[in-house]
Amino acid sequence: MDQWSIASSLNRRALLRRAGTAAAGLVALPLSACEAQNSLFSADGAGANPLAIPELNQGIVEQGERVFRLSISAGQKEFVPGVVSPTIGINAPYLGPTLEMRRGERVRLHVDNGLDDGATVHWHGFELPAAADGGPHQLIRPGARWSPSFEVRQRASLYWYHSHLHRGTGPQVYAGLAAPIYVRDDEEDALDLPSEYGVDDIPLIVQDRVLDNSGKLLYPQNMHAQMMGVRGDRLYVNGTQNAVFDARTGLLRLRILNGSNARFYDFSLSGGQTMQIIASDGGLLERPRAVRSLRLAPGERAQILVDLSEGRPLSLVATSPDNSMGMMGGDGGGMMGRRRDDTEMDEPFRVLDIRPSDSSPQRKLPSQLAPLPALDPSLAVRTRRFVLDMGMMGGGMSINGASMDMNVISERVPVGQWEIWEIANASMMAHPFHIHNAQFRVIDRNGRTPPPLETGYKDTVIVDPREQVRLLLRFEEHTDPDLPYMYHCHILEHEDAGMMGQFVVVDS
Ligand SMILES: [Cu+2]
Missing domain, CATH: 2.60.40.420 (Cupredoxins -  blue copper proteins)
Incomplete structure (x- = not known):
């Protein structure tokens, strides 16, 4: 059986779509009971697991540099309870700590590669010397240490670090070699934005995964996965399935990172509530922008503020747009011949349930955020x-x-x-x-x-x-x-x- 054929969540429309795909010669599959129960791209079913919050790592200031010690190693994770999958993590079995640094300071990152394979770590979004970039030329051999140093020139925002191994980035990120970076600065500190890490300022690493019939993590490597990118049928936020977050304040700041290998998401709030976008990849916008939906492709980030002042539970939900324009669909394709891929999810699925525990007064949303130079x-x-x-x-x-x-x-x-x-x-x-x-x-x-x-x-x-x-x-x-x-x-x-x-x- 084709690796890709494992998996899928299963509302009727997905099944119908699958039938169409099978007719095109791609897949046909029996569904195991286990899959149906654990399906994550379903709109129903209660959120059950407390959202994992990556450990905050502020490094240690030594001789004028903020120094971080990062150790990449093989780990294990139960993507479904009781079934252990091999993973990669940074100072953790899977994913890694949120690194916090300030604009204007010098940082040094000691990265030890404890894997049996080479690895790299790229500081995504940073302006820095090419030798510190962590791209494919900065290979860290097994057992070796890499210690780049650079000045943080970036504006306050959410950045991230992840594998950039030559011809091996997909499987390493998928296995867990990725984590957030918070850059803070004075300009942002002067604004009264929620900024208490893990309390009202939360990183959300959104990733989809494929599990095999036994519940083990699977990285499909067939032609379909190579063309379309690897897209799973199970959703994890910070590695948590069916995540729920107990919020404590009236205004919640979510820093969303699309850390998926290939899937695009259109995020929105349940009930059609608006959200305020306050920042893009590289920092604050000039002013908050109210939107009902927000599209993020892999690698992109956005920060949003969610108003919880009424104290009612709500959910961050998403749909997954067709970004393939009918490719692989077998109906002639093309702009006009849209045929949906079997992993596309056009019905909303829950990303994160948010449960406010009180209705504390809402902090005032600033009308202006950060002045930006005119775009000329x-x-x-x-x-x-x-x-x-x-x-x-x-x-x-x-x-x-x-x-x-x-x-x-x-x-x-x-x-x-x-x-x-x-x-x-x-x-x-x-x-x-x-x-x-x-x-x-x-x-x-x-x-x-x-x-x-x-x-x-x-x-x-x-x-x-x-x-x-x-x-x-x-x-x-x-x-x-x-x-x-x-x-x-x-x-x-x-x-x-x-x-x-x-x-x-x-x-x-
Ligand atoms: Cu591409």
């Missing part, structure tokens, strides 16, 4: 164009026609120079495009104004099929003519299959 594309002195493609005819995953090659540097970018990067998608599937060493602004999408979340700083941006997204960016320091940074699709199976390229930042 005329600053740009040149435009670079990047075309993402999936090589359906056998060409492989590519950017500008080339697949990732560790020995090829495709772009040499002068430091300090404003540029427009134009990202075009020639494939039939949406891709989240991530640029290392940058926080950029989104100018427009096919000429149209971007949505609220994209009015702030971003390091990862969705590019829909047939879409062209223009970004304004500048690399302010850290030149190195030899050691490259990456730009790539953050669907990890696409990255591993070569939808990635390399650039260096050079003296101008």
